[in-house]
Amino acid sequence: MSIQKNVKSILENIGGKSNINQVSHCATRLRFQLKDTQIIQKENIEKIDGILGINIVGNECQIIIGGDVTKYYPIVQSEIGEVKMTSTIKKKRSIKDFGYSFLDFISGTMTPLIPALIGCSMIKGLLILLTQFSLINAESSTYAILNAASNAVFYFLPILVAFSAAKKLEVNPFIAACISAALMEPSFSGLMKNTGDIVNFFGIPVMMFSYASSLIPALLSTWLYSFLWKFLEKKMPSSIAGVFNPAICLAIFVPLTAILFGPIAYYIGNFVGDLFNSINGISPIIAGIFIGVTMNYLVISGVHWVITAICLNEFALNGYSTLFGYWWCACISYIAIALGAILIAKNKKERSLAISCSVVALFGGVSEPTLYSYVLRNKKFAIPMAISGALGGALAGLLGTKATAFSMATVFTVSCVEMNGSFITSCIVFLAQIIVGVLCTKIFVGKSSSISFLSPLSGKIIPLSKVNDSVFAEKTLGNGFAIIPSNNKVYAPFDGEVVSLYPTKHAIGLKDKYNHEILIHIGIDTVNLKGEGFKLYVAQDEKVQAGQLLLEFDAQIIQDKNIDLTTPIIFIGNQDIEEIKLDNATAKEVLLKI
Numbered sequence: 001m002s003i004q005k006n007v008k009s010i011l012e013n014i015g016g017k018s019n020i021n022q023v024s025h026c027a028t029r030l031r032f033q034l035k036d037t038q039i040i041q042k043e044n045i046e047k048i049d050g051i052l053g054i055n056i057v058g059n060e061c062q063i064i065i066g067g068d069v070t071k072y073y074p075i076v077q078s079e080i081g082e083v084k085m086t087s088t089i090k091k092k093r094s095i096k097d098f099g100y101s102f103l104d105f106i107s108g109t110m111t112p113l114i115p116a117l118i119g120c121s122m123i124k125g126l127l128i129l130l131t132q133f134s135l136i137n138a139e140s141s142t143y144a145i146l147n148a149a150s151n152a153v154f155y156f157l158p159i160l161v162a163f164s165a166a167k168k169l170e171v172n173p174f175i176a177a178c179i180s181a182a183l184m185e186p187s188f189s190g191l192m193k194n195t196g197d198i199v200n201f202f203g204i205p206v207m208m209f210s211y212a213s214s215l216i217p218a219l220l221s222t223w224l225y226s227f228l229w230k231f232l233e234k235k236m237p238s239s240i241a242g243v244f245n246p247a248i249c250l251a252i253f254v255p256l257t258a259i260l261f262g263p264i265a266y267y268i269g270n271f272v273g274d275l276f277n278s279i280n281g282i283s284p285i286i287a288g289i290f291i292g293v294t295m296n297y298l299v300i301s302g303v304h305w306v307i308t309a310i311c312l313n314e315f316a317l318n319g320y321s322t323l324f325g326y327w328w329c330a331c332i333s334y335i336a337i338a339l340g341a342i343l344i345a346k347n348k349k350e351r352s353l354a355i356s357c358s359v360v361a362l363f364g365g366v367s368e369p370t371l372y373s374y375v376l377r378n379k380k381f382a383i384p385m386a387i388s389g390a391l392g393g394a395l396a397g398l399l400g401t402k403a404t405a406f407s408m409a410t411v412f413t414v415s416c417v418e419m420n421g422s423f424i425t426s427c428i429v430f431l432a433q434i435i436v437g438v439l440c441t442k443i444f445v446g447k448s449s450s451i452s453f454l455s456p457l458s459g460k461i462i463p464l465s466k467v468n469d470s471v472f473a474e475k476t477l478g479n480g481f482a483i484i485p486s487n488n489k490v491y492a493p494f495d496g497e498v499v500s501l502y503p504t505k506h507a508i509g510l511k512d513k514y515n516h517e518i519l520i521h522i523g524i525d526t527v528n529l530k531g532e533g534f535k536l537y538v539a540q541d542e543k544v545q546a547g548q549l550l551l552e553f554d555a556q557i558i559q560d561k562n563i564d565l566t567t568p569i570i571f572i573g574n575q576d577i578e579e580i581k582l583d584n585a586t587a588k589e590v591l592l593k594i
Contacts, residue, residue: 003050003068003071003072003075004075006048006049006050006051006072007072007075007076007079008079009044009045009048010030010045010048010051010063010076011076011079011080013040013041013042013044013045014032014034014039014040014041014045014061015034015035015036015039015040017079017080017081019034019035019036019039020032020033020034020035020080021033021034021035021059022108023073023076023077023080024108024111024112025069025070025072025073025111029055029062029063029064029065029069029368030062030063030065030069030072030073030076031060031061031062031107031108031111032060032061032062032063033059033060033104033108034059034060034061035059037056037058037059037061040054040056040061042054042056043502043507043527044527045063046477047471047476047477049470049471049476050065050068051063051064051065052064052065052368052369052372052373053372053376053377057104058101058104059104060104060107064368064369064372105165105168105169105219105223106219106309108168109161109164109165109168109219110161110164110308112164112167113153113160113161113164116152116153116160117153117406117408118364118365118408119153120149120150120151120152120153120154121150121365121405121406121407121408121413121416122407122408122410122412122413123146123149123150124150124151124405124407124413124416125405125407125410125412125413125414125415125416126412127143127146127147127150128404128405128415128416129412129414129415131143132415132423150405154213154312154315154405154406155212155213156184156212157212157213157214157215157218157312158180158181158183158184158211158212158213158214158215158217158218159177159180159181159184159218160177161180161215161218161219161222162176162177162179162180162218162221162222163176163177165218165219165222165223166222166225166226169222169223169226170226171225171226171229171230172229172246175225175229175246175249175250176221176222176225178250179221179222179225179249179250179253179254179257180211180217180218180221180222180257182250182254183211183217183254183257183258183262184211184212188258189210189211191208192208192209192210195208195209195210196208196209201255201258201259204255204259205259206255206258206259207262207263207266209262209263209265209266211262213312213315214265214312214313215265215309215312215313216261216264216265216268216309216313217257217261217262217264217265219309220257220261220264220265221253221256221257221261224253224256225249225253228248228249228252228253229245229249232244232245232248232249233245265313266317268313270317276310276322276323277322280322280397283397284396284397284398284400285393285394285397285398286397287326287393287397288326288329288392288393288394288395288396288397288398288401289390289393289394289397290393291323291326291327291329291330291393292326292329292330292333292389292390292391292392292393292394292396293330293386293389293390293393294330295307295326295327295330295331295389296330296331296333296334296367296371296375296385296389307323307327310323311323311324311327311403311406312406315403315405315406319404320402320403320404321402321403321406322401322402322403324403324406325396325401325402325403325417325418325419326393326396326397326401328403328407328409328416328417329389329392329393329395329396329401329417329429329433330389330392330393331365331367331408331409332388332389332392332409332430332433332434332437333384333385333386333387333388333389333392333433333437334361334367334370334371334375334385335358335361335362335370335409335434335437336384336385336388336433336434336435336436336437336438336440336441337370337374337375337381337384337385337388337437337438337441338354338357338358338361338362338369338370338374339354339358339362339434339437339438339441340384340437340438340439340440340441340442340445340446341353341354341357341358341374341381341441341445342354342355342358343438343441343442343446344441344442344445344446349474353373356369357369357370357373357374362410362411363410363411363412364408364410365407365408365409365410365413366408377478377572378445379515380444380445381441381445383440383444383445384437384438384440384441384443384444384445385437387436387437387440388433388434388436388437388440389433391432391433391436392429392432392433395419395429395432396419396429399419399420399425399429400419400420400421401417401418401419402417402418403416403417403418404416404417404418411430414426414427414430453493453494453512453546454491454492454493454494454546454547455483455493455569456483456490456491456492456493456520456550456569457483457485457486457487457489457490457491457520457567458483458485458486458487458489459483459484459485459486459487459567460483460484460486461481461482461483462481462482462483462484462566463481463482464479464480464481464482464568464570466482467482467524467566467568468524468564468566469524469525469568472521472524472568472570477519477570477572478519478570478571478572479570479571480518480568480569480570480571481568481569482566482567482568482569483566483567483569484565484566484567485555485565485567488552488553488554488555489549489551489552490508490520490522490549490550490551490552490553491546491547491548491549491550492510492544492545492546492547492548492550493510493518493546493569494510494512494546495512495513495543495544495545495546496510496511496512496513496543496544497510497511497541497542497543497544498510498538498539498540498541498542498544498550499511499517499541500519500540501536501538501539501540502527503530503531504526504527504529504530504531504534505531505534505535505536505551506521506522506523506526506527506529506531506534506553507519507520507521507522507527508520508536508538508550508551509572510544516571517571517572518569518570518571518572519568519569519570519572520550520567520569521567521568521569521570522534522551522553522565522567523553523558523563523564523565523566523567524563524564524566525563525564526558526563528563529557529558529561529563532557533553533554533557533558534551534552534553534554535551535552535553536550536551537549537550537551537552538550538551
C-alpha cells in the first residue's frame with residue numbers, strides 16, 4: 001500500500017479532517033490533536049501496512065510509524081490543509097484531564113525540537129570523542145566552531161522553547177521568543193556578577209540568574225503570555241492592535257519573568273535536584289536500577305518530557321546531570337533488545353525489522369520503533385530490557401555517573417556520559433549492557449515453549465497464509481491459524497480474562513494466566529456489519545473458564561452479505577510460533593510450540 005493510501009486510511013479512521021484540531025510529528029510518530037478520541041477505529045489503523053502501533057494520550061492520537069514519519073507528514077498536511085482549533089462542548093474537567101493537558105503542553109512544545117536536539121547532541125558526542133583521542137585540539141578554532149554547533153540548541157533553549165510553546169498555544173511565537181531573548185541580551189545579563197545578585201526594577205528587587213539553557217522560565221512566561229495575548233486580540237481595536245499588543249506583552253512579561261519566573265524556576269530546580277540527590281544519596285545503586293527499569297515506559301506514556309525538563313534544568317545549574325546519566329543507561333537496553341531480535345528472527349521480514357530498529361536505535365538514539373515493534377507487542381521482551389536497564393543503572397550508581405551533555409543514547413555519544421570519571425569505563429558499561437541484553441533476549445524470548453488449549457470454534461482449521469486478508473496472512477498482528485466455522489458458537493479456549501471487546505461484537509480478545517493474549521476475529525471485514533448478527537455472553541474484564549460460551553453469530557446474515565466467515569485465531573504480538581499441532585480426530589485441541 002502506498003503512503004498516500006495509508007494517510008487516507010489513517011485520516012478516515014481517526015474521524016476525518018473535521019475531527020482534527022492540530023497535527024505535528026516527532027522522530028517516529030504522527031501526533032493528532034483530536035476533538036473526539038472515542039470515534040477512533042484503533043483496530044483498523046493497526047491493520048495498515050507500515051503502522052507499528054497507535055497510542056492515545058488524553059486528546060492526542062499518536063500513530064507510530066518509525067523513520068518514514070517524515071514522508072507521511074507532508075502528505076497529511078496536503079490532505080487536511082489548514083485546520084483551526086475549535087472549541088468542543090465544555091464539561092467539568094477532572095484532575096486527570098488537567099494532567100493530560102499539562103503533558104500535552106510539554107510534549108507539544110518539546111517534540112518539534114527533537115531534530116535539533118538530536119543533531120546537536122550527535123555533534124557534541126563526536127566532538128568529545130575526537131578530543132578524547134587527541135584527534136582535534138580543544139583550543140583550536142575548528143573545535144570552537146563545532147562546539148558552537150553542538151551547543152546552539154542548548155544555550156538558546158529558552159528562545160526556542162518559547163517559540164515552540166507559543167505555536168502550540170496558538171499565539172504570536174515571535175513575541176514569546178523576544179520575551180526569553182531579552183533575558184539573555186547583554187544589557188540584562190551584564191547586570192549579574194554572581195548568581196543571586198539583586199538589582200531593582202522601579203524599586204522592585206530582581207534576583208539575577210543565567211537564563212542560558214533554562215527551560216522552566218520560558219514555559220511559564222509563554223503560558224501566561226498566551227492568556228494576555230488572546231485577551232488583547234479580543235479587546236484591542238484592530239486599528240491599533242498591531243502596534244500596542246506586542247509592546248504591552250513585552251513590557252509586562254520581560255520584567256515579570258525576571259522578577260517572578262526566574263526565581264521560581266531556580267528554586268524548583270534546586271528543590272528537585274536536592275530531592276533527587278537525597279534519594280541518590282541513600283542508595284545510588286537502587287536509584288539507578290529504578291530509573292534503568294522504568295524510564296523506557298515513561299517514554300511510551302509521554303511523561304519523559306517532564307523528566308527532560310528536570311534534566312535540562314540540572315544541566316543549566318550544575319553543568320552536568322546525574323539523573324540523565326541514569327536515564328542514558330536505561331536507553332541502552334532498547335538498543336540491546338533490538339540487536340538481540342536480529343539473532344532470534346525466524347524469517348527475512350523479522351530480520352529486516354530488527355535490523356531497521358537496531359540502526360535507528362544504535363546510531364540515532366530513537367527508541368519508539370523498538371518499543372512498539374517488540375516490547376509492547378510481545379511482553380517477553382520486557383524481561384531482557386529490564387535486566388539490561390537494571391544492570392546499566394546499577395553500574396552507573398555504583399561507579400558514579402555524570403552526563404556532561406544532553407545527548408541521545410547512541411554509539412557516538414558514549415563520551416557524553418562519564419562513569420568513575422573515565423570514558424573507558426563508560427564504554428565497558430555500554431558493551432556490558434548490550435551483551436547482557438542480547439543474551440537475555442536470546443534466552444527469554446528466543447526459547448521455545450508449548451501451549452495447549454481448546455479450539456474456540458468447530459470447523460476446518462487452515463493456516464493463516466490462506467486467509468484472504470493481508471494483515472492476518474502476513475502475521476502482522478501475530479501468528480496463529482484460522483477456522484472455517486461449521487457452527488455459530490465461540491467458546492473460551494482457556495481459563496483467562498476478557499481483555500478486549502469491540503462495539504461491533506465481531507472480535508474478542510482473551511488473556512491467560514501466563515499473559516498469552518489471543519484474538520478471535522469472526523470473519524473478514526465483519527466490522528462493517530456494525531454488530532448485526534452477533535450476540536455477546538461476556539463483558540469486558542470478565543473472568544472466563546475454558547469451554548465457556550463467549551458469543552454467537554448468525555452465519556446466514558453474514559453469508560447473505562457476501563462476507564467471508566473465515567475466522568483468524570491470533571496470538572497477539574507473537575510472530576514466532578514454530579509449530580501448530582492439532583488433534584486431527586476432533587480438531588478440538590491445539591498445541592503450539594513457541
